[in-house]
Amino acid sequence: xxxxxxxxxxxxxxxxxxxxxxxxxxxxxxxxxxxxxxxxxxxxxxxxxxxxxxxxxxxxxxxxxxxxxxxxxxxxxxxxxxxxxxxxxxxxxxxxxxxxxxxxxxxxxxxxxxxxxxxxxxxxxxxxxxxxxxxxxxxxxxxxxxxxxxxxxxxxxxxxxxxxxxxxxxxxxxxxxxxxxxxxxxxxxxxxxxxxxxxxxxxxxxxxxxxxxxxxxxxxxxxxxxxxxxxxxxxxxxxxxxxxxxxxxxxxxxxxxxxxxxxxxxxxxxxxxxxxxxxxxxxxxxxxxxxxxxxxxxxxxxxxxxxxxxxxxxxxxxxxx
Ligand code: PBG
Numbered sequence: 001x002x003x004x005x006x007x008x009x010x011x012x013x014x015x016x017x018x019x020x021x022x023x024x025x026x027x028x029x030x031x032x033x034x035x036x037x038x039x040x041x042x043x044x045x046x047x048x049x050x051x052x053x054x055x056x057x058x059x060x061x062x063x064x065x066x067x068x069x070x071x072x073x074x075x076x077x078x079x080x081x082x083x084x085x086x087x088x089x090x091x092x093x094x095x096x097x098x099x100x101x102x103x104x105x106x107x108x109x110x111x112x113x114x115x116x117x118x119x120x121x122x123x124x125x126x127x128x129x130x131x132x133x134x135x136x137x138x139x140x141x142x143x144x145x146x147x148x149x150x151x152x153x154x155x156x157x158x159x160x161x162x163x164x165x166x167x168x169x170x171x172x173x174x175x176x177x178x179x180x181x182x183x184x185x186x187x188x189x190x191x192x193x194x195x196x197x198x199x200x201x202x203x204x205x206x207x208x209x210x211x212x213x214x215x216x217x218x219x220x221x222x223x224x225x226x227x228x229x230x231x232x233x234x235x236x237x238x239x240x241x242x243x244x245x246x247x248x249x250x251x252x253x254x255x256x257x258x259x260x261x262x263x264x265x266x267x268x269x270x271x272x273x274x275x276x277x278x279x280x281x282x283x284x285x286x287x288x289x290x291x292x293x294x295x296x297x298x299x300x301x302x303x304x305x306x307x308x309x310x311x312x313x314x315x316x317x318x319x320x321x
Contacts, residue, residue, distance in 0.1 A: 023302040025295065025309075025317070027072045031115060031268075032314035035206050036060050037080040038090075038097040048202035049273055050280040052312055054080070057101055061108060068109050072318035076115040076162065076310055077101055080122050080208050086132070088123035092148040099156040106157035115189055116153040118146055118163040118174075121209040128211050129165040129219060137218055143170045150174045154183040160243070164191040166219040175240035189268060190241035193229035193255060196220035199248045199274030206273065229255050230262065237263055243308065248272040250297065253304040260305025269306035271297065276312040 010020045035054040037044070043059040046052050055063060064075065079098035081090030090096050102114055120142065121129045130142030142165065150161040151174075161178075163170050171190050178186050196217045204210040221229060229252075233244050244263055246255050247270035260267045279297070283290035294313050301309050315321075
């Protein structure tokens with residue numbers, strides 16, 4: 001009775017291995033985050049994120065053109081305004097940088113799916129995700145501004161708004177406001193379980209959004225808390241989120257799995273800047289094989305249960321780098 005069961009039969013050649021592969025990475029389920037900065041005259045590489053640049057509207061459109069032609073059609077837009085103030089005015093200005101970019105992408109790339117990041121941090125002079133009163137982030141005042149931002153993005157032509165602020169109740173207020181203005185078709189991808197993470201470090205250089213005092217721990221979650229993350233996701237679902245996101249991805253694969261088992265909406269995971277930059281840095285030193293590491297990381301996120309991955313690697317994958 002030497003083994004009759006031989007799993008190696010299914011690994012005999014590449015075709016058989018492909019046939020039995022349980023998860024795949026497909027461009028149709030990736031979202032590429034892009035940065036647009038109103039103060040630039042030409043694109044500026046982000047030193048902590050090799051291969052990623054901040055863009056002018058023109059350079060963003062040409063970047064998108066190549067990626068779009070290669071078959072990747074989903075984009076998440078981050079903006080940095082001409083000037084910042086305490087009320088994040090540039091974030092909900094109908095002529096703001098994000099709104100302009102969305103209008104252009106909408107008209108030049110029919111068939112694109114446009115997600116917009118909804119937060120105050122890149123638009124406030126203090127770098128916080130909300131309105132600061134007496135040194136604290138005021139929840140409900142922040143939600144009012146976030147709602148205005150989301151509405152202005154919908155008016156510009158976004159398909160999905162993606163609130164990343166972690167204020168309480170914002171998904172409900174955004175849903176109500178979009179509906180009142182006839183945007184019942186516009187979806188909400190909520191950063192539902194967003195942790196206070198050091199993995200966002202490189203991004204804050206890109207978005208110029210580091211807080212000038214304090215930190216984000218009064219709204220972003222404690223990395224130690226699993227049950228609280230499930231409660232955040234449950235609440236956002238009840239408030240009307242169409243897609244739930246977990247962020248970062250790699251250190252939180254357990255939550256991606258649990259969310260996928262529990263909630264009957266698509267689950268997204270954000271493979272954040274620090275996760276990207278660590279791979280790029282190690283690859284530049286020749287310590288790891290970038291393409292293989294990248295594939296393994298993205299597969300792990302899919303295997304954990306994410307339907308959708310937001311990743312800076314989307315560009316390299318689309319362009320075959
Ligand atoms: C803004 C925002 C952040 C990220 C997405 N939206 C940074 C933060 O909360 O400080 C992180 C993205 C990344 O690291 O790739 N609130």
